[in-house]
Amino acid sequence: MASAGGLKTVLLEERVSLGGQIYKQLGTGFVVDPKIARLGKDYDRGTELINAAKASDATILTDCIVASIDGMGITFSVGESQTQEITARNIIIASGAADRAIVFPGWTLPGVFTAGGAQTLVKTQKINIGSKVVFAGSGPLALAFPSQLSGYGVNLVQVLESGPPPQATDIVKILGAVPGNIHLLVDAVRYRWNMLRKRVPLAYGRIVVRAEGDGCVERVVHAASDKDWNPIPGTEQIIEADGLCLGYGFSPSVEALRLLGCELTLDEDLGGLCVVIDENCKTSVPHVWAVGDGAGVEGVYVAMAQGKIAAINCLLEEKKVSQAIAQKQIADQQKKIRQKRKLVRATNRMYRFGDGAYSLATESTIVCRCEEVTVREIDIAMHYGADTMSIKSLTRAGMGLCQGRNCQRHIAARIASRTGMNVKDIPMNTPRFPLRPIPLGRIADSSVVSEKFFTPGED
Numbered sequence: 223m224a225s226a227g228g229l230k231t232v233l234l235e236e237r238v239s240l241g242g243q244i245y246k247q248l249g250t251g252f253v254v255d256p257k258i259a260r261l262g263k264d265y266d267r268g269t270e271l272i273n274a275a276k277a278s279d280a281t282i283l284t285d286c287i288v289a290s291i292d293g294m295g296i297t298f299s300v301g302e303s304q305t306q307e308i309t310a311r312n313i314i315i316a317s318g319a320a321d322r323a324i325v326f327p328g329w330t331l332p333g334v335f336t337a338g339g340a341q342t343l344v345k346t347q348k349i350n351i352g353s354k355v356v357f358a359g360s361g362p363l364a365l366a367f368p369s370q371l372s373g374y375g376v377n378l379v380q381v382l383e384s385g386p387p388p389q390a391t392d393i394v395k396i397l398g399a400v401p402g403n404i405h406l407l408v409d410a411v412r413y414r415w416n417m418l419r420k421r422v423p424l425a426y427g428r429i430v431v432r433a434e435g436d437g438c439v440e441r442v443v444h445a446a447s448d449k450d451w452n453p454i455p456g457t458e459q460i461i462e463a464d465g466l467c468l469g470y471g472f473s474p475s476v477e478a479l480r481l482l483g484c485e486l487t488l489d490e491d492l493g494g495l496c497v498v499i500d501e502n503c504k505t506s507v508p509h510v511w512a513v514g515d516g517a518g519v520e521g522v523y524v525a526m527a528q529g530k531i532a533a534i535n536c537l538l539e540e541k542k543v544s545q546a547i548a549q550k551q552i553a554d555q556q557k558k559i560r561q562k563r564k565l566v567r568a569t570n571r572m573y574r575f576g577d578g579a580y581s582l583a584t585e586s587t588i589v590c591r592c593e594e595v596t597v598r599e600i601d602i603a604m605h606y607g608a609d610t611m612s613i614k615s616l617t618r619a620g621m622g623l624c625q626g627r628n629c630q631r632h633i634a635a636r637i638a639s640r641t642g643m644n645v646k647d648i649p650m651n652t653p654r655f656p657l658r659p660i661p662l663g664r665i666a667d668s669s670v671v672s673e674k675f676f677t678p679g680e681d
């Protein structure tokens with residue numbers, strides 16, 4: 223849209239192909255023969271959108287890691303090349319989300335997958351995640367994922383939904399949100415019907431409290447939970463399984479927005495730490511827009527509408543479109559967003575995230591899996607500084623590959639429970655360059671050569 227409107231546009235994408243999360247294409251080397259295989263409507267819709275993007279005048283760089291953003295300067299590396307920089311007059315950040323990690327005893331055992339990880343394996347590589355798989359989670363994706371996984375041939379033996387079952391009042395609210403959402407509701411019915419047809423047992427109000435096994439998952443222990451997802455003692459049950467798939471929602475990938483200094487807020491309904499934007503998707507930093515799940519997790523349709531709103535705003539900034547036309551186009555997209563949010567509000571009671579999920583770990587549970595830091599070590603570090611930065615410095619929790627994406631929220635919850643502070647008042651540790659792991663040789667100055675360590679351009 224930005225490029226069609228006359229803006230010089232560059233799209234930087236980390237993956238080797240476009241499509242983001244939902245319209246993800248098959249892995250490199252996989253070829254689809256349309257005569258014998260159909261990969262579903264998301265795949266087809268993705269192909270359509272990708273072809274339109276490729277046909278536009280926008281410069282598209284895939285296999286391109288954005289390593290840093292400083293002011294309006296963006297540092298990125300394409301493939302094996304050295305980092306380069308471009309400056310932009312307007313930046314739209316659509317960095318998506320990552321699975322919201324839930325820490326409990328056994329969550330690091332082989333065989334425990336996040337829903338996104340499992341989906342990527344089966345969707346792009348056709349790799350099954352176990353012969354007897356339990357799915358546990360909540361929210362609309364916990365409705366969709368089990369059906370998708372079983373459609374790809376995964377043998378689901380139990381689905382555990384942490385939230386309560388729907389009541390008549392929920393159904394009435396959902397019916398009130400039908401306009402603009404009929405396709406989503408049809409999908410929801412289809413997903414549930416698939417599970418019924420395959421006789422996959424579904425239990426409401428139950429949360430995974432432990433995964434057990436010798437070197438890999440062999441048993442999943444789950445318990446009844448209260449409305450905040452705290453497990454109720456004495457209600458534990460055990461399922462024999464060699465795969466556990468967790469779908470407790472997503473957390474926005476706000477790292478780039480944090481580097482830029484955009485105002486953030488904590489909203490568990492939007493996935494945790496998210497960025498403050500107005501109805502035009504403007505952040506608190508001039509000329510920076512945030513859209514889609516990377517701003518706050520609201521799903522693909524809101525993401526697409528927000529992307530258009532941000533693009534129209536950029537066109538408006540650069541005087542490539544009249545105020546009247548822009549306002550009309552923005553209003554159309556905002557209407558779509560309001561319709562989607564109405565459905566979210568209608569399902570709030572069932573799908574509200576429960577903070578009890580942040581208190582399942584015991585003292586010996588690893589919280590930071592990159593650096594293998596346990597709850598006990600976090601507790602000891604807390605004596606010297608009850609804040610995420612001090613704990614990071616003392617234990618390395620948050621310094622690993624994921625840069626705290628999995629553990630930070632849990633550490634903040636632990637600090638809150640130990641000190642009585644409100645978790646919203648606990649600052650997350652400061653983001654650092656590079657945003658994504660990147661070989662040192664690609665960011666080193668080309669004049670720096672060390673035979674012992676690296677030469678620029680090499681991994």
Ligand SMILES: Cc1cc2nc3c(=O)[nH]c(=O)nc-3n(C[C@H](O)[C@H](O)[C@H](O)COP(=O)(O)OP(=O)(O)OC[C@H]3O[C@@H](n4cnc5c(N)ncnc54)[C@H](O)[C@@H]3O)c2cc1C
Nearest residue numbers: 235236242243244287288317318319338514515521522525
């Ligand atoms: C794991 C996962 C599985 C999902 N499955 C479903 C599903 O089955 N059904 C459904 O309806 N919704 C699903 N969703 C939600 C849906 O995918 C999103 O709502 C939708 O894709 C949001 O679009 P987006 O553009 O905001 O983010 P995304 O589609 O995630 O796109 C973000 C893009 O930014 C790129 N990126 C991020 N950081 C960088 C960087 N530093 N440098 C370069 N590129 C970068 C990523 O590679 C990615 O392609 C899923 C979400 C996730 C995270």
